[in-house]
Amino acid sequence: MTADVKQTELVTITVDGVEMQVPKGSMVIEATDAARIDVPRFCYHKKLSIVASCRMCLVEVEQGGRPAPKPLPACATPVADGMKVYTSSPKAIAAQRGVMEFLLINHPLDCPVCDQGGECELQDLALGYGRSVSRFSERKRVFEDEDLGPLIATAMTRCIHCTRCVRFLHEIGGQRELGAVGRGEHTKITTYIEGGVHSELSGNIIDLCPVGALTDKPYQFSARAWELLARPTISPHDAVGTNLSAHYLRGKIKRVVPRENEEINECWIADRDRFGFYGIYSEQRLNRPMIKQDGQWREVDWETALTTAAEALRKITSDSPEQLGALVSPNATTEEMYLLGKLVRGLGSRNIDHRLRQGDFSDQAALGSYPYLGRPIAELERLQAALLIGADLRAQAPLLNLRLRKASLRGGSIHYLNPLRLDLNFRAEQHVVPAPTMPTELALVAQALAELKGASLPAAVEQLAAAGTRQDWHSEVARQLAESESASVLLGAIAIAHPAGASLRALGTLIAELAGARFGEISDGANSAGGWLAGAVPHRKAGGEAEQQPGLHARAMLEQPRRAYVLYNVEPEYDCWDPAAASAAMDSAEFVLAFTPFVTERMRAYADVLLPVGTFAETAGTFVNLEGRWQSFGGVAAPVGEARPGWRVLRVLGNLLGLPGFEHESAEEVHAEVRQLVGDYQPAKALSLQAAATAGSGLYRVASVPIYAGDAVVRRSTPLQQTSHAKPAALHINSADAAAIGLNDGEQALVRQSGEVRLTVKIDDGVPAGTVWIPSALSESAALGPMFGEVTVARA
């Protein structure tokens, strides 16, 4: 791909009389693009392979004083020293016009009813190059539309066969879901088998399609491009910090498109980033503050709600401040987390946490100031070797998966150590082991590395390794990590939720150290780094300084139920490590204050005061991504109902409680205050190892969070919930274990953990023996219990 051409050797060419130095081996169109000289094109895209099929980019070329006999495609003509290019000479223009005339032979003239109107590359170029009357009288081709699923609308008659969509899905998406079938006039872009398009990056083909053949389905006919205003924002669904542009009309977001940032998301976004925002217009939006009095819910004004909340908080914390616990969504802004931390601490408690799906906190004191990827995102695509521990990146952070895919295509060796087999879209080694043995498996890799390097291992690691047997792959991973110049060991969300997560982290760090690789963590949620830095953890103050006496972390707050809770954009039955325990703790609490954009039956049951706060789209704020990059954004949409930006509500509540330091006039002021507190605090690392959890006689449950279930907004995005990725939780069990219990695929099973649920059985030999995989963050599994742990399974 041309984007990789990075030679430093330059050649001199002249374009339209202007001399320029361009890298040898690059194409003419890259030179003209860099110089902002317009060359029309349809099939060329800087991130896709070159097919030179549309011929729209024809230019006149002269080499060594001799003109090329025919116009040449700028996208497929490599530059050469002394080359002269004319992009708008009479010959070039005539050629471009000729191509345009051919393209328009079959293209319908339905711009007035086409959603692409006003932002159509064909329309724009036809205006410049087209004739007003066609010389062709033949009938235009017509094609039936394809059903590509709930996200992409099609009008295939408009297709001009540039094949950008086909190449994107193949080269970037990694799933060849569309093809160009047929020949000549009969060529047709199709899935062929009506299979739809399922790539988690599929929405990008909407942007790529130069005409109105592929358009945004949920947005269809809801606005015209020229009516929309755009504001920059940041994706609130994962820790990548994807740059977005939100298009809005009369205060309402109409669609979300990528904002190019080569270092983070390039020019792509995931479907979750694009279609997630529909969740903010859910019917479950909470429009006005509400309080519960004598078991009755009442809508009240802000003042009443806030005073009620303040009084209740005061009452409980005045004698026993440690009875207050605060759970904040890892997708809250840094400003919100900071003010909430300040409020909780102002009330004398230190029980605040955003690490809602973390299983093991035993190493928290020894960790750095925030979970860091270990290197810039863009470097991932050049990794020669990587070991991913407990990570399903395709679901957790699709754009990081894309970088790793590129590394793999470049020949990098990517290894996964996971408690279940994943459906990957690139070549990688998957080492699938039962969850409880993951630490042992890592210890074996560490052991192989130590042998390779002649280093000695801590006794605890040797001991762990002794519980298992070394296989070839342990040595292979060790060798590849050690031999590669750029290698990473990365910890994903499954490892973070693992009950021996601290051991996995310690072993990962050790392996990285021994191999001379980087260790990195891919934290859950959009703003875990912000949470750590802003004091939304029980053991660090805002800025990162250690608390003398740490408060309770997310798990402890629920296992040792508090009398009062503050929930900040959290649905405990979906967002916590142990949804059952979280639900129970809420039910038994005396007082629950929920800052929330949404209201549900569950919330009505356990909460006492509901304060409507704006979603990411309705507030100014900052997310710190997993590279430690602070990205601030302004509000885009008008708040729904009486919802207010969270930082403002917190500020007023702080004032009502008479706490000092709540005088901010703007989100920027809050931001400046946190920013100035954050130091270079990097505590020493210590190994904290646990013996592997020994699986008992029963089955061991493993959970991960499906791609469209991770947060309250995405769970309410109707288009995403209609995709094939949004499936009810099922019991995934391998065929041998299923046979032993007498379960068949599709039957119902009774699964018992701390609670009991009925689930559909899915025979899945990607799940290791002795374990079952039951996704979390879904209603079917909410009552079950922790993401990891013993379960019993029986026929229902």
Added chain:
Amino acid sequence: MTRESHAADEILTPEMRAEIDRWIAKYPPDRKQSAVLPALHICQDSNGGWLKREHLDAVADYLGMPRVQVYEVANFYGNFFLEPVGRHKINICNNISCMLRGADELIAYIEKKLGIRRGETTPDGRITLVMEEECLAACVGAPMMLVDGKYYTDLTPEKVDEILDSLE
């Protein structure tokens, strides 16, 4: 979670596999997919001259190619048939040289004689007229047609009668 596919197991007989393997061996190990055309022909020959979806899937899986890529190939080449065909296939050239030498009239004659249009098969399953045929590189003997892969040149209605009537 993985896409399990057994299409190749069910459709490709050991003999067919052996034959495909012979083709695969002619290409570098990482270019297995180069055998896609012969593999499709092998399937087509085994199935009375046409390919079912299952054949395409089986070939894709066997050669480790994305399925849609095989659909593209099978749809591109006029010699692959994706619907049941008659016992005999006739391709009548309709490109320039043949056209100038009366191909259009000849096509009309044949269509009338057989009572079907191009792209169709006679009700008795005897003959399929292939949809559209570009220059078959026998311009010197235009107009011409191909019957089951065999060239017949300098055609006249009488010659056509004779050839078609001899087909059982």
